[in-house]
Amino acid sequence: MTSEGTSPDPWEVLRTLPLGQRVELTDEQGTTWSGTVLPSHELSGPRVLTLKLETGYNVGIRIGPQVRYRRLGGPPAPAEVVTARPSGPPTGAGAIELLTTGGTIASRVDYETGGVRPIAGQDELLDFYPELRAEGTVRITPVLDVLSENLTPPDWLTLAGKAVEAFGRGAQGVVITHGTDTMGFTSAALSFLLVDLPGPVVLVGAQRSPDRPSSDGPSNLHAAARLARDRRIGEVVVVMHEGLSDDRFAVHRGTWVRKMHSTRRDAFVSRNGPPLGSIDANEIHLGPWVRPPASGPARLDGPLDARGALLSFYPGLPASRARQFAEGHRGIVLAGTGLGHVATEHLGWIREATARGVVVAMTTQCLEGIVDPFVYATGRELLRAGVTYLDDLLPETAYVKLLWALGHASSPDAVRELLLRDRAGEFLRRRTAGVPP
Amino acid sequence: MKVGLEVHQQIATGKLFCACPSELVEEEGATFVRRLRSASGEDRYVDAAAAFQASRGLSYRYTDGPSSCLVECDEEPPRPLNETALDVALTMALLLESRPVDEIEVMRKIVVDGSNTSGFQRTALIAVGGRLEVGGTTHEILSICLEEDAARKVGGDRSEVAFRLDRLGIPLVEIATGPTITSGAEAREVALEIGALLRSTRRVRRGIGTIREDLNVSIEGGHRIEIKGVQELRLLGEYVAREERRQQLLLGWREELRARGARVDPTVIDVGAELTGATQGPVASALHGGGVALALRLPGFAGLLSTPASTDERLGRELADHARAAGVGGIVHSDETTAAALAGGVADRLRDALKLDAHDAFVLVADRSEAKVRRALAAVAKRAQAALEGVPGETRDPLPDGRSRYSRPLPGRDRLYPETDVPPIPVSPERLARLRASLPERPAASRARLAREHGLAPELVRQIVYGGELDRFDELVERGRSAGAVARLLIQELPAVPPRPDGPPFEPSVELLDGLLRATESGAFSKEGIPAVLAELAAGRTTVDDAVHRAGLHRAGADELARVVEQVVGQQIELVRQRGEAAFSPLMGDVMRQLRGRRDGREIADELRRAIARRLAEPSH
Structure with missing residues (x-):
């Protein structure tokens, strides 16, 4: 040669x-x-x-x-082409709308770079998810194309607006495909932003990319599409695997749900209580607290004020750094220890901040359970320093709610009042020892 | 005939992509159910084999346990590749004079039969080329791969298959030869040599199922047939011989079919009405269960579906295997004159309804699901059409009697796409130099050493080296046991232990075997008792002491020996007086019945001779 x-x-x-x-x-x-x-x-x-x-x-x-x-010559001839197509026509029922945002569920391996790339448009998506059409008409609207760690609060507003438009076009329900990393933030944001929902808004994702035969994307999406046609729901929910099996899915309230595992299919968990419901091969089971549909029309209740922040306390966090961090913000959610504590050296900056009108709210980094300022002296001192205790809200949900509240009130007192008032069923109020309440 | 071999050997280094042990376990943990679907490969083409499996729409039930973690559950990405396993594969590359790749890329091989939770098997090409000398012939080595073993199938039916996850992810070294083998016997010799070479690394798993062979067989005018997963090495030659015969028959049938102008009529005809009278058999039960019976016409095929009587191979069986693979229980065809479904004039009614003349055949399939019947008949039509072409390339499962059965189409290259979760692994010259400096002893060198150092007979040496016992032999000898006793234990006594009807196979540790031989050396029991003690150990005794006692073989003391001998001689005193010392032989039998294995035979004989001599020395009355 x-x-x-x-x-x-x-x-x-x-x-x-x-x-x-x-x-x-x-x-x-x-x-x-x-x-x-x-x-x-x-x-x-x-x-x-x-x-x-x-x-x-x-x-x-x-x-x-x-x-x-x-x-040498061109590429070798490929093997026999077999295109798997679903059999049978769609079975009717109302139309739903699918909004895509990117993430694992809407991505596939790019063999040219070895990385993961987004699915390009409606045809490819339906190619990947033939089960989407199994139950009726689906309209697909690409909204964003980002990995969910890159989403920002303005994106939540965009998505909420698209959901409102979808209902305006007569959609019976809306499915949003979403990267799983920040799906809990988005579901909480949409829960606060969307009002008078005439049907469900279902966020869904995948923990395994759809190019693998074992992806959870197809079955999650199929379950989400089924739920989006359910006429008993008028709220924002997340649908993902309930366990490791492909035949059961949990329905989580948008404000209760959190990604609790980096890799498992059942990473999404409702904190402080059981999920709203579950979906199996034959049926959709819904618990008693599901919010029924409103007569509509769906509305977007913005805006969000991004001058809010989330700060997780840790042993050794210097009070000076926290003070700096608080500057320029109208509100801060603290993820404190246990019942809602931070080191007492932080009392100083907190007193100063609340005195100048910054809302300081407390949640627990335990994620499960409530915060309560009355049990320990530190809590009582934090309460006197002006900290607002947010009961059993997840830190992320509290942060999102803070942005919404800051967008809807100017005085700190009014913001605090909005924070404490239940808006989307986010406060569970009652937690039981295991059996669903 | 051309035969190529792929040898798959499990490696005992822990799993390939996680920290789990590479051990099978009976203990069961959580269970979960999955479905798989075929995903497009990198060229956006769906592989025929993968699409075939996915089309069957099965669920898979997995059970985890102490030998599996989230990685096997497909709930966590693979961890970095096991470096020790890679060293074993690279060592094989060096032993076989193969060329290792410079950078290893882990691939995903699509397998949607449920045996991999992910829907693919991770596999990497480690080296290409190479050579192996066996019996004076040089065989070409094509490739050496390192891959994950699949999950263990433990049950299932037509809608769900059950797997245990313990085997999933155990590293396999796969060595593929070129098509340089020309007979079944040679295939076996090559497999033995590769097996011995693998074991020389001392990092392989031992026991049933830890080494498996795939055979690629083709004859002139035939097509490549892959017989996958042969576990019984002794049957390797049989599979080759039978496959050669099968392909010859297929070619003969092709000539006959062509001469007759035979063809396949793809029209599917409902024959339910002709079968309404049927009361027995699967056809009747399918129809009574609300199912359908459909038939296919095979003009010109009559009489060929059941010939020849001289072999096990039938064209009808080939068609039935394809129908079964498509999900039905089987077929009925017109050459089956004794079939229950065709009795009572049904065959004639069917022939009339299908408008067949004497040269034409039909195939009938019945099932409760019409979709399954149609899928099965489509598979039958495709296979019948292939009979007009000769030998269709396919993957076949080995059966325990040396035959094989169609399992699925041959996989194509599109099954492989990159495992993006594992970065490429460089193979550095330093690493190869380190491995080259500590290459294991080759089988030929081991044989020479055993003959030289221990004076063992050539056949015994051969059995030790190729029977996979070299590592245990060396270890026991290093521990100070006598080479002869060790060889007898490993080659004769251990294989003779009766298999357990249920439970895991008896796999004694080297410590236990060492203890057993020590016990005979110290005189705790005699070496004739080893089989009985092994049987007790196999039955679950955990210590040699316990097993010896349970076998009733604890060494007889001098008192007991003297007492038994005196008793026997006393009972047979007339015989002793009549025949003198010649009474020894019959009396020895009596004594041995009581003391076999509990005292060395020579000691017993001495004691008996002394006792007889004493009696003869006594004054007679």
């Missing part, structure tokens, strides 16, 4: 070959490799060419200066 081209260094040529180019290499040990050029992995070593061999395996070959190469 002779080396093509004039470059003295084969690496310089091989690295710039178009993706999918088939080549034959003879390495410095005399071994011949033929396959398709793939982009090098972002974590590959220097001068390593990634080849997809005819067997389908990818390998990395170090391209030394003595490597000889030869271009």
